[in-house]
Amino acid sequence: MKLSLPEKQNRNMETTQDILKSERQQSWREDLRKSMKAKERTSRERVKMLEQDPHIRNKNHTEVNVGLTEEMAIKEAQRCLDCVDPTCISGCPVNINIPKFIKRIEQGEFLESAKVLKETNALPAVCGRVCPQEVQCEASCFYVQKLKKDPVAIGHLERFAADYERNSGNISVPEVEERNGIKVAIIGSGPAGLAVAGDMIKWGYDVTVFEALHEIGGVLKYGIPEFRLPNEIVDVEIENLRQMGVKFETNFIVGKTSSVDDLRKEGFEAFFVGSGAGLPKFMNIPGENYRRIFSSNEYLTRVNLMNAANPDYDTPVFSGKNVAVIGGGNTAMDSVRTSKRLGADRSMIIYRRSIEEMPARVEEIKHAQEEDVEFMNLNSPVEYFADENGNVNKMRVQKMELGEPDSSGRRRPVPVEGSEYDVEVDTVVVAIGVSPNPLIPASMPELDVTDWGTIKVDKDSMQASIEDIFAGGDIVRGGATVILAMGDGRKAAKGMHEYLKEKVRNK
């Protein structure tokens, strides 16, 4: 059996810095730096993403952000100073070599730029669209840290390079090491699982991804709407993994269709659990089970995964006229913007804190506002009412005010006594969060889980209490972002790789 480590893995942090440094000293990088004065670079305004007009896009499902032109991308890439100490990289959960990919864009070598992205990121076109760059790489950018200016548009540039490659029809398949014949199973095909698959296949493993649904992609498919992340783009990145040798099994629920033990008997030597935070939370207030009150998972799954808005597809969805979405996160924004596209006259966000405390990305809130979504902040539903058929027709809402900060550091919402009033609604979407999917933990009683049902792992190796089980993403975090799940996936891949090397050594 042959096992080898990718070079970077063998080196410690210091040498990773050395690699970055030596790459930075390559002549093409030096020439580029000299080609323009720093002052000229920093005097430019940050590029603005091209967008569909708000009142056209809130009636269609095509992408809101249109992308950058080649000229815009090169101009933006020129803003990047190619810093000696690229702080942006440490702001990225998957440590993309940001200056290198941006300088390839500045050079006009867009395909090379895409290759750089794929060195560390299995899903660049996805991350370029849905990552909260404003709190990650872009927040660590020299422009923000030292110049107090708008950061380089790293996210827009990542998207540009990935899209350029896809549209060129010239998609590079990253090199993979010689097959080592060791079988590993990835449970769940969401961002965490795909990140693990991307690394493990590069390192020579025989990788199979098991997915419960009929499509690969997890939350990227059922959760994030077409207007923010087209399914076609997810499919291209998955196809890339397939080209690298990753096998995918849909309609396969590990713990039900086969147990982890069954798969061990079939020769799988390590497992990554990335089964996500499947269970929707409800508020448990009176009337919440009336018809046309949906979880955001149900509402979005019907529209995104099942294509319910397209009359050619069999799955129905209710297209309400007065839609209230409860919650303030990205899923709430996705749901409320979806309701506009399904023809709602009035789409409302009901959130118990103020707009500043909403967990949604600033861009999503801005887009929703532009699309005529009403924001009813400092409001919380207390009861629902229905007509004689059980269809919701009214919600009672209580006003809130902000009190002392709570454990999250945000000011706690406090109900205002006697402030209740009624709002007419015909559809309600509850988007107040999810809990971990219990299917896998329930099928392995010996696995250590927290009181919240998340899997306990070592935070560096992502190894669980059973030695051949690793886990990451929402099943560990309880509800986070695509990129944090991918970061977990990369850590878990390293952990799994170390574990398997040790196992082979001891054989």
Place this chain on the structure above:
Amino acid sequence: MNKIVEKEQLNNNVVRLEIEAPRIAMKRKAGHFVIVKINKKGERIPLTIADADPDKGTITLVIQRVGVTSHKLCMMNEGDTLADVVGPLGHATEIANHGTVLCAGGGVGIAPLLPIARAFKKAGNRVLTVLAARSRDLIILEKEMRDCSDEVIIMTDDGSYGKQGLVTHGMGEILDREKVNLAVTIGPAIMMKFASLTTEKYNVPTIASLNTIMVDGTGMCGACRITVDGKTKFVCVDGPEFDAHKIDFDEMIMRLGAYEDQEREDYEKYLETVEN
């Protein structure tokens, strides 16, 4: 892709399909269900597994024609394939020797009741069965149920077969006569509601197996939520079987109709395309 290897028409509106699904056939126990999607544009619907043959690698589903998807399923033939079948889902029935078990099935609910009756029989119970439907041709799987029951009472609304009356009449006959330790009921929601009210009078613990609207079937969507003992439960991951005496059947019936207008409209449109 799952191939249909055998098809049998049980009556005008009900078919039995035997489908290739080797892994599910090996794992499945009485009470489990699967989610089926016919083709790329199809919807995901839950169907209880009526039987399985692990050696052949097949599972059996019984489908009643009620809407677009079930109609399409009923029109499929041997050799056709279903795009997606996933399972086995839900908790299996807890099988033990309780003594006497009363199995009450209505209409197409007789199909999922069959493996449960068989399992209770195999565990050494005395199995008493009441099968009910509107009329004679809607009583399905009678022979199979007789094979695993110590006694079978058949009830039809119109008296065209067995005795005239509802499932509750047949159940009452048994409950008046002898001690029953456990009852199991599967059928239309309204039937289960009254079956449950009947056994409650006799203080007989009762299980109802529910078939609600679902999308994913793995706990993700919450479309299947019901109230049991005042708490919200998901039929897919907490069920599909619950203590019948604690189920809020009225709420469940209300929720089952969530898409009835759209479904009726879609079905009428679909029927026009089939007939023309």
